[in-house]
Amino acid sequence: MTATQPNQAGLTSAEAKRLQDKYGKNELSPQKKERFLKKVFHIICEPMFLLLIAAAIIYFILGEPRDGAIMLIFVAGIISIDVIQEWKTDKTLHALKDLSAPHITVMRDGKEQQIASADLVPGDLMMICEGVKIPADGVVLRCADLCVDESSLTGEAEGVWKIPTESTEPAKDYWRRDCCYAGTLVTQGTATVQVGQIGAQTEYGKIGLGVAAAPQEDTPLQKQTGKLVKTCAIIAGALFALVAVFTWFNIPDHPFADRLIESILSGVTLAMAMIPEEFPVILTVFLSMGAWRLAKKNSLVRKLPSVETLGAVSVLCVDKTGTITMNQMTVQETWVATGTEQALIETMGLGCETDAYDPMEKAMLRCCQAHGISKERLFANALVREYAFTNELKMMGHVWRRDGELVIAAKGSPERILMICELTDAQRNAAEAEIRTLSAQGLRVIAIASAHPENESAIPASITDCRLTLLGLVGLADPPRASVKADIAVCSRAGIRVVMITGDNGMTASAIAKKIGIPGSENIITGEALERMSDAELREAVKTVSIFSRVIPEHKMRIVKAFQENGAIVAMTGDGVNDAPALKYADIGIAMGKRGSEVSREAADLILMDDNFTTIVETVRDGRRIYDNIRKAVGYVFTIHIPIAFASLLAPFLGIAPAALLLLPLHVVLLEVLIDPTCSIVLERQPAEEDIMDRAPRDPKEQLLTGRLLGKSVLQGIFVFAASFGAYFLTLSGDPVNAPAARAMGLSIIMLANLFLVQVNSSNHDFAYRSAQRLIKDRVMWAVNLGTIALLAVILYTPVSAYLKFAPLTVTQLFTAVGLAAASVLWYELVKLAKKRKFKS
Ligand code: ADP
Numbered sequence: 041m042t043a044t045q046p047n048q049a050g051l052t053s054a055e056a057k058r059l060q061d062k063y064g065k066n067e068l069s070p071q072k073k074e075r076f077l078k079k080v081f082h083i084i085c086e087p088m089f090l091l092l093i094a095a096a097i098i099y100f101i102l103g104e105p106r107d108g109a110i111m112l113i114f115v116a117g118i119i120s121i122d123v124i125q126e127w128k129t130d131k132t133l134h135a136l137k138d139l140s141a142p143h144i145t146v147m148r149d150g151k152e153q154q155i156a157s158a159d160l161v162p163g164d165l166m167m168i169c170e171g172v173k174i175p176a177d178g179v180v181l182r183c184a185d186l187c188v189d190e191s192s193l194t195g196e197a198e199g200v201w202k203i204p205t206e207s208t209e210p211a212k213d214y215w216r217r218d219c220c221y222a223g224t225l226v227t228q229g230t231a232t233v234q235v236g237q238i239g240a241q242t243e244y245g246k247i248g249l250g251v252a253a254a255p256q257e258d259t260p261l262q263k264q265t266g267k268l269v270k271t272c273a274i275i276a277g278a279l280f281a282l283v284a285v286f287t288w289f290n291i292p293d294h295p296f297a298d299r300l301i302e303s304i305l306s307g308v309t310l311a312m313a314m315i316p317e318e319f320p321v322i323l324t325v326f327l328s329m330g331a332w333r334l335a336k337k338n339s340l341v342r343k344l345p346s347v348e349t350l351g352a353v354s355v356l357c358v359d360k361t362g363t364i365t366m367n368q369m370t371v372q373e374t375w376v377a378t379g380t381e382q383a384l385i386e387t388m389g390l391g392c393e394t395d396a397y398d399p400m401e402k403a404m405l406r407c408c409q410a411h412g413i414s415k416e417r418l419f420a421n422a423l424v425r426e427y428a429f430t431n432e433l434k435m436m437g438h439v440w441r442r443d444g445e446l447v448i449a450a451k452g453s454p455e456r457i458l459m460i461c462e463l464t465d466a467q468r469n470a471a472e473a474e475i476r477t478l479s480a481q482g483l484r485v486i487a488i489a490s491a492h493p494e495n496e497s498a499i500p501a502s503i504t505d506c507r508l509t510l511l512g513l514v515g516l517a518d519p520p521r522a523s524v525k526a527d528i529a530v531c532s533r534a535g536i537r538v539v540m541i542t543g544d545n546g547m548t549a550s551a552i553a554k555k556i557g558i559p560g561s562e563n564i565i566t567g568e569a570l571e572r573m574s575d576a577e578l579r580e581a582v583k584t585v586s587i588f589s590r591v592i593p594e595h596k597m598r599i600v601k602a603f604q605e606n607g608a609i610v611a612m613t614g615d616g617v618n619d620a621p622a623l624k625y626a627d628i629g630i631a632m633g634k635r636g637s638e639v640s641r642e643a644a645d646l647i648l649m650d651d652n653f654t655t656i657v658e659t660v661r662d663g664r665r666i667y668d669n670i671r672k673a674v675g676y677v678f679t680i681h682i683p684i685a686f687a688s689l690l691a692p693f694l695g696i697a698p699a700a701l702l703l704l705p706l707h708v709v710l711l712e713v714l715i716d717p718t719c720s721i722v723l724e725r726q727p728a729e730e731d732i733m734d735r736a737p738r739d740p741k742e743q744l745l746t747g748r749l750l751g752k753s754v755l756q757g758i759f760v761f762a763a764s765f766g767a768y769f770l771t772l773s774g775d776p777v778n779a780p781a782a783r784a785m786g787l788s789i790i791m792l793a794n795l796f797l798v799q800v801n802s803s804n805h806d807f808a809y810r811s812a813q814r815l816i817k818d819r820v821m822w823a824v825n826l827g828t829i830a831l832l833a834v835i836l837y838t839p840v841s842a843y844l845k846f847a848p849l850t851v852t853q854l855f856t857a858v859g860l861a862a863a864s865v866l867w868y869e870l871v872k873l874a875k876k877r878k879f880k881s
């Protein structure tokens with residue numbers, strides 16, 4: 041760690057800007073945008089729109105271009121709503137992508153800064169460390185223990201130990217040891233790298249790897265509703281034929297062409313009313329808005345399907361250190377075995393990395409400082425050898441030359457350190473007793489040992505070959521986060537099991553688990569025991585055990601599998617490079633935004649920006665809320681389509697003349713313009729039900745549209761149908777002259793009922809007035825409600841009404857309509873009341 045480079049300060053922002061203008065962004069392929077017209081075309085190809093356009097064309101053929109034109113205006117309206125909605129979701133998803141895009145630390149303007157990897161320019165000084173996926177090619181200026189996995193580039197599985205560029209070793213291979221390459225992975229150490237090539241100019245870019253990004257796949261719910269829409273379309277097709285034939289026989293006195301066209305038109309109206317084309321829109325809007333709302337709460341969703349899976353999570357596997365605890369360690373206890381406390385602490389310091397980033401080592405160095413041993417003093421001498429820390433060994437060491445004398449300073453888990461120490465039985469027993477005492481307090485215990493080899497040739501090749509003197513133990517406290525206890529109680533009520541995974545020893549883990557209220561804190565599976573278990577044994581064991589200690593990342597995968605085989609939906613946290621497979625395998629892989637490695641973030645479904653357990657629980661709650669709201673919206677869409685569909689279905693059977701129908705295609709479109717935005721806006725905003733975390737996780741196999749939900753929707757729909765169609769039928773009293781007034785009556789009732797319906801269906805338990813109250817200050821909700829009323833006023837009481845074949849309602853009629861609309865929906869409040877009564881008793 042020498043070498044003073046001329047450009048320590050890195051680039052200035054102005055230089056970086058200039059270089060970016062010259063070389064472009066650090067991306068393999070610039071993001072493509074879908075063309076606007078293509079999008080519109082995509083929407084028009086949906087069956088619903090084909091029907092609408094067909095209806096408009098029929099109007100033109102019928103010689104009613106005015107009706108056809110109005111129809112097309114509405115179609116344009118619906119298309120714009122759809123386009124706006126899609127544009128908004130696209131924007132949201134892009135913004136989310138940018139948030140979770142890789143970042144890198146660089147030196148700019150003389151300061152260390154985090155920038156998006158895409159903004160790297162040639163000449164930048166980037167700092168890389170363990171877990172970073174290198175974003176550009178460059179030369180290594182300084183490095184410490186830098187080991188890089190270049191297998192993605194060279195196929196070579198063995199890690200490459202890098203050297204600084206000024207080293208005298210001749211560069212003979214194509215893959216240089218003093219360079220780092222984009223797309224490769226830092227598995228150990230730290231370095232400062234000066235960026236050379238970016239984007240497509242990198243070796244990685246030249247191979248053309250990773251250019252084709254995976255397309256966004258449909259989520260399980262999207263697939264489910266896709267099927268649902270198809271089923272509905274098939275039924276609609278059959279009913280279309282039925283209604284068309286019936287109408288044909290109903291109007292024998294019309295001329296042939298008229299008869300044909302009227303028949304088709306009646307059929308089309310029904311088909312339009314039957315296709316729930318809102319479903320796909322609801323899903324994209326709810327899921328992407330959900331992801332957006334989560335992002336604002338520190339939880340970044342990387343894959344849209346995760347939003348729906350979240351609500352079904354039944355097991356939460358979390359790392360103890362940093363997620364459950366604050367990751368703010370302090371040396372709390374010391375126990376001296378040999379020598380003085382001062383010597384123990386100094387050796388502990390010598391065993392730390394010179395540029396420590398591990399919170400535990402930082403705590404140790406702080407402790408040294410407090411005892412008057414500065415970092416400068418500790419690391420002033422020459423480092424002769426390093427025994428690197430590995431998850432398997434759980435210990436590490438340094439060999440220093442201090443004042444002409446060689447010192448091995450080792451630290452690590454007591455089990456391992458004690459194995460390489462020379463101890464009498466009495467000493468060993470004393471140490472082990474102390475380890476138990478410290479662990480039982482929930483402290484992480486680290487053993488410190490040292491030796492003084494005669495000369496360099498007497499330094500053992502590996503740490504396990506050392507014979508050391510045990511100097512003593514230190515106990516480090518890492519207090520649990522304040523909110524964790526309450527969160528675990530919430531999880532218990534919500535039927536979610538919290539499983540703690542840690543590299544610490546069992547007693548420490550157990551003590552912490554007890555502190556935060558994880559049930560069964562005395563049952564522990566250690567990494568060793570886990571290794572001896574068969575998959576079947578582990579599957580049995582995880583039914584009761586919630587604590588895993590002395591675990592290495594590779595074990596996490598088996599733990600996830602065991603839970604999944606028991607039918608659980610598993611969320612698993614991870615931060616290290618080796619956690620990536622388990623994160624991929626879990627239903628919800630959660631990476632840490634702060635201390636996590638880039639690789640773990642890339643493998644994860646969710647990135648936790650604040651590394652906080654509370655945020656995980658909040659995210660699960662939101663997942664449940666979003667799913668709830670999707671179900672509410674789907675139920676609502678079903679309900680509101682029923683009066684429309686039944687009206688068009690029933691009319692021909694009642695012998696109503698085609699011109700006197702309650703709903704002409706025109707009016708169906710008018711209603712569609714209203715329905716779509718109402719539900720996707722108002723229901724999307726609904727806050728969580730109060731009992732949302734008091735019920736068990738949803739069964740992952742459960743269908744979105746259950747029999748119960750369908751039953752409720754159909755019943756509600758029938759009531760609205762009865763009110764609207766009844767009012768229409770009575771006003772019509774068999775005379776087509778009354779059609780405009782009758783239609784105005786029926787349609788106003790549907791539109792007003794729609795307003796009430798959204799409020800009533802906002803919550804499954806709470807009364808409509810409560811739901812309305814909760815969103816009383818929500819401007820969007822007011823806009824939707826007042827918008828409906830304004831629309832009603834326009835279509836009834838302005839010249840527009842004649843174009844739409846309405847007659848203005850009298851005051852009595854209007855009040856009747858309001859009353860009927862309210863009654864047709866609000867009866868459901870009585871059902872809620874009855875349910876509440878039953879629940880109480
Ligand atoms: P966790 O999963 O709880 O973060 P780790 O895997 O980081 O645990 O650490 C597991 C064990 O390895 C620790 O309990 C400690 O005994 C040992 N250990 C961790 N980091 C170091 C280190 N820097 N030096 C020595 N020992 C360490």
Ligand code: MG
Nearest residue numbers: 361362398543
């Ligand atoms: Mg750790």
